[in-house]
Amino acid sequence: MKNLVIVESPSKAKTIQKYLGGEFEVTSCMGHIRDLAGNDKAIDIANNFRPNYEVSEDKKKLVTDLKKRAKQADIVWLASDEDREGEAIAWHLVEALELSEAKTKRIVFHEITKPAIVKAVQNPRGIDKNLVDAQQARRVLDRLVGYGLSPVLWRKVQAKLSAGRVQSVAVRLVVEREREIQAFSATSQFKIVATFDVDGKVVTAEHPKRFHTEEGARAFLDSCIGAQYSIVNLETKPSTKRASPPFTTSTLQQEASRKLGYTLVRTMRLAQDLYEQGLITYMRTDSQNLSELAIEAAKQEIVSSFGSQYSSPRNYTTKVASAQEAHEAIRPTDFARRKAVESDAHAKLYDLIYKRTMASQMSDAKLERTIAAISISSLPDTLTATGEVIVFDGFLRVYSESRSDDDQDDEETSKMLPPLRVGQDLVFQSMSAKERFERPPARYTEASLVKALEELGIGRPSTYAPTIQNIQARNYVDKPEREGRKRDIRELVLQHDAVSRRVHQETSGAEKNKLAPTDIGMIVTDFLVKHFDNIMDYNFTANVEKQFDEIAQGMVRWTEMIRAFYGPFEAELRRTSETAERQSGERLLGVDPASGKNVYVRLARYGPIAQIGEADDEVKRQKGLTGTLKIETITLEEALELFKFPRTIGLFEEHPMDAKLGRFGPYIEHNKAFYSLPKEDNPYTIDGTRGVEVILARRQKIEENTIKTFPEDDNVKILKGRWGPFIKVGKQNVRIPKDTDAASLTLEECLQLALQQAPQKPVKAAAAENTTAKKTAVKKTAVKKTAVKKTAAKKVAKKVVKKATKK
């Protein structure tokens, strides 16, 4: 074998192998193979920031293998992506595989098409060391910032916290949005809408002016009593609508979130599958570019399906400043393929990508907007009725983009108007003045937060989903469920020459899956903004990116750039460590009227608490904050309510029922058993009658979900779970092998399965349990320690995934 080609991704390797044929062997390195050491020897600051790289633990086998194959090859072609990280990967390969310059060629392509690959092989180059240096600067900066800030948080806020160039700014966005919402006070206005009958069709018209008071609105309606209405002017304006560009990672995540309700992780997981099946191009990209082949293929498909008037081939230039465009946009690889079949979820995502790409190559839609001005005989005011007709649907035939989350527009009012003429008299039906409240800024969704980060140039396509996961896993932000509040909406209606008034209720502010900061998120953000405003600045990344570009162009040495950053940063770190006070977010809410003691809220070891009495009082009372209560916004009254628990709400089967607030929400404790309260029940007001109902309902459900019990051992049960039957042995959940009838299992078989699936406790338990036990655990080998760390980290990650994909 003469030619060894190394790309980053195995799926890519497979495709390229097809294009290059037998002369070449194409393989992959799975991304970065080396990284900074994990310990304090990672960067030798005194020695000009000399980085110490190590082959990553999970890549050791791969690197040994690649090294062997590289030895046997005459030429090694390094075909990692053409961006900063890709160039660094190529350089690390040279270093780790000990490749000589003579037998190494660097090639790049932006699209996986045969002509692009062939052209790349014909134009090899050497490694761009300047670009590599820009990456080293990026890597070293992120380590210095992350490993510099985090320990300050451990000392000043809480152990195990984290901070970094990307995650801390992401949290800041959420924190500041929350404060905008808190500061927002909704004002309301009255909007006038009239309806007319035109030959059996309803025409609605509105007054361009909004009334700020009910009196004003009423006065207007009063003066319309008995009025005549006629059309005084008609205007039609043509307009066009253009399709959106094809998907990048971030826009795919946004649309999948809005149209399909997928989380970021779900979207990326499905896209990865489609990519591996060869159905779509690479899914982690910031480019809107389409290859010439793709544009041509889309054109053929469009012309044959819809006709040539629908075709409008074009390419898009990426507007995001941070884009590195190492790949194409996300598109189908084969336009003749209309469907993906693996699962319904895959099919929906593929359909979205397919249609979006097709639409991007289709003609503009042509619209005609008609505006009719309607006079009122009793007033100088005019009403306007607006209609829109699609003259030519163009790209709308396949795709219409959803509206963005922060869109404040009302429901689409423009529809088709019946034929109208100037001077025409209209038959009045009714007119209403309905109160409308201004909406506060919207909380971020996962996807809209990605959009905000991208606009600031923060983070990369490969890190958007993991970053948003991470700030949730670290409990800086979460997705609290909000019930929303009912509020009165006033409406005046003019009909049959009389104005009537009614008030109806509307629920506002109900939310699910929206990001909000936790108490710890707010405390950490405030602390970092106060002491490290430079790094927390929304433009910090953009500024350092400019400097990375200068390094890439050979204008600045990377070590110089890092030195200039590190001096002042290190001084800030030291000053903050020495002078800053410990932060707990403590607030004095007021005085408890019952005891005369102060009431505080603050962050304690296990989360936010309310406290009656001073910290050093021998007798003080503490309660955890529950639900959507926050340190920053809780009132004295709300805090005092917490201390009313446990509430004994009645007696049942000779045992008291106590309503309590727990870590997992409100519950009833009864005879040593726990019954969670359903969402519709309020722990502050629930009574004994309802308590009994909750208990009985729960018991019935347990019974329904029990498949089998064993009289000889009540520790073992076979239950119905979310994913089918399983065995419960004490606290351990045991899965049942496929093709096994759950109900027929014997006690012995159950215990046997439990034994087989028993968690390997010794290592984990020593690390996770109490701190005194740790002394002995620490003495174990380094290898074991990393193993423990990894499983723990994986567990956290998994938990989040679970949470995210639950619904």
Add this chain to the structure above:
DNA sequence: CAGTGAGCGAGCTTCCGCTTGACTT
């Protein structure tokens, strides 16, 4: 899962970006 919030205290925690698996709760 289900009521705490602490320590005379050793050693641990932590970043961002590039990849894919092995897990299934």
